[in-house]
Amino acid sequence: MKADLFHLRPGTLLDKGAALVYKIFFAQRISPTHRTAGAGLVGTPQRREEPLETAGSLAGKLCSYRLALALCVALPGAALAATAPLPGKVFKDCKDCPEMVVLPAGTFTMGTPEDEVGREADEGPMHPVTFEKAFAVSRFQVLSGEWNAYIRDTGYKMPDGDTRPGRECLAGQPRYPQGERQPAVCMDAHEAQAFADWLSKKTGRKYHLLSESQREYAVRGGSSGSFPFPFDKDKGYSIAEHANTYGPADGFSYTSPGGSFPANAYGVYDGHGNVYEWTADCYVDSYVGAPADGSPRLDSQECEERRVIRGNDWTEAPVFSRSGNRNERSAITRGDWLGFRVAREL
Numbered sequence: 001m002k003a004d005l006f007h008l009r010p011g012t013l014l015d016k017g018a019a020l021v022y023k024i025f026f027a028q029r030i031s032p033t034h035r036t037a038g039a040g041l042v043g044t045p046q047r048r049e050e051p052l053e054t055a056g057s058l059a060g061k062l063c064s065y066r067l068a069l070a071l072c073v074a075l076p077g078a079a080l081a082a083t084a085p086l087p088g089k090v091f092k093d094c095k096d097c098p099e100m101v102v103l104p105a106g107t108f109t110m111g112t113p114e115d116e117v118g119r120e121a122d123e124g125p126m127h128p129v130t131f132e133k134a135f136a137v138s139r140f141q142v143l144s145g146e147w148n149a150y151i152r153d154t155g156y157k158m159p160d161g162d163t164r165p166g167r168e169c170l171a172g173q174p175r176y177p178q179g180e181r182q183p184a185v186c187m188d189a190h191e192a193q194a195f196a197d198w199l200s201k202k203t204g205r206k207y208h209l210l211s212e213s214q215r216e217y218a219v220r221g222g223s224s225g226s227f228p229f230p231f232d233k234d235k236g237y238s239i240a241e242h243a244n245t246y247g248p249a250d251g252f253s254y255t256s257p258g259g260s261f262p263a264n265a266y267g268v269y270d271g272h273g274n275v276y277e278w279t280a281d282c283y284v285d286s287y288v289g290a291p292a293d294g295s296p297r298l299d300s301q302e303c304e305e306r307r308v309i310r311g312n313d314w315t316e317a318p319v320f321s322r323s324g325n326r327n328e329r330s331a332i333t334r335g336d337w338l339g340f341r342v343a344r345e346l
C-alpha cells in the first residue's frame with residue numbers, strides 16, 4: 001500500500017480497513033482546524049465542531065503503531081463489524097451518498113404536553129420510545145445534489161406536480177433557484193422510498209425513511225420542550241437564528257443550503273424548518289397504540305391517503321417547527337416545500 005493513498009481529497013472514500021489505518025496512523029497529523037464536521041467532504045457554512053470518529057474499538061486496539069500496516073488492513077471483517085458505532089460519528093457510504101450521523105441507543109419521551117404553545121391533540125399521549133440499537137440518520141435533509149446523483153444513475157423521470165401558480169414542481173424542480181446543497185424537493189413518498197432503496201442496493205447497507213419516532217428522537221437531540229434551542233433574544237416566538245421558516249429574517253426566502261444553521265446535540269441539522277420531511281409512518285391522529293420500539297406505525301387502512309410528514313418549511317411560521325409537531329399528507333403529494341431524510345441501520 002502506498003503512503004499517498006492517505007492524502008485524502010474531498011470525497012475520497014476508504015474501505016473500512018483502510019479508513020481505520022488512516023485514523024490510527026495519520027489522524028494525529030490533521031490540524032485542529034480540519035477537525036470540523038464534514039471537513040474534507042464538502043463545504044458547509046456554520047458547522048459546529050465535533051470530534052473526528054475515533055478508533056477506540058477492538059480493531060483499533062489491535063492495530064498499534066508498531067503493528068504492520070498490512071496486518072491492520074487484513075483484519076477480518078468480523079472484527080471490524082464488532083466495532084460499536086459511536087454516537088456523533090459522521091460517515092457516508094459512497095461519494096454521492098448522504099452524510100450520516102450516528103445517534104445513540106436510548107429512550108426518549110415522544111409527544112408534547114398539553115400546555116405546550118401551539119400543541120395539537122394528535123401529539124399525545126406522551127409515551128416512551130426505546131431504541132435498543134444505535135442507528136444513523138442523514139444529518140441534512142437529502143440534498144439536491146444527492147438526489148440528482150440518483151436521477152442520473154437510474155434515469156428516472158420525475159413527473160410534474162403541484163399546480164399552484166409559482167409553486168409548481170416541474171420535472172422534479174422547484175421554481176425557485178436550487179443549488180446542489182439545498183434540500184431535494186418535489187418527490188412523493190414513494191419516490192423518497194425509492195431513493196432509500198437505491199442507496200441500499202448501491203451500498204449494501206439498509207437505508208429507509210425515518211420512522212416518525214426516529215425523526216422526533218433525532219431532532220430533539222436529548223431535549224424536551226418545544227425546541228432544542230432557545231428563542232431568539234427579545235424577539236418573542238422567533239427562531240430565526242436556528243431555523244429557516246417563513247420570511248427572510250433567518251436569511252432565506254426559499255430553501256437554505258443544508259447546514260446553514262447550527263446542529264443540535266446529536267449532530268442533526270435543519271430539524272425545525274427548511275422543508276418538511278416524509279416519514280415511513282401512516283398517520284393516526286393519536287399515539288394510542290403507537291409502536292414503542294422506534295419502528296414505523298403501519299396499522300392504518302389509509303396509509304396512502306394519510307402519511308406522516310415532519311418538520312416545517314420555509315413558508316410556515318415557527319410554531320409549526322416544534323419538535324413534536326405532526327402533519328400528514330397523501331403519499332402522492334409533491335411540493336417545493338417537501339423533502340425527506342434517510343436512516344441507516346448499523
Ligand SMILES: [Ca+2]
Nearest residue numbers: 245246247252
Ligand atoms: Ca426563511
Ligand SMILES: [Ca+2]
Nearest residue numbers: 120325326327
Ligand atoms: Ca400539526
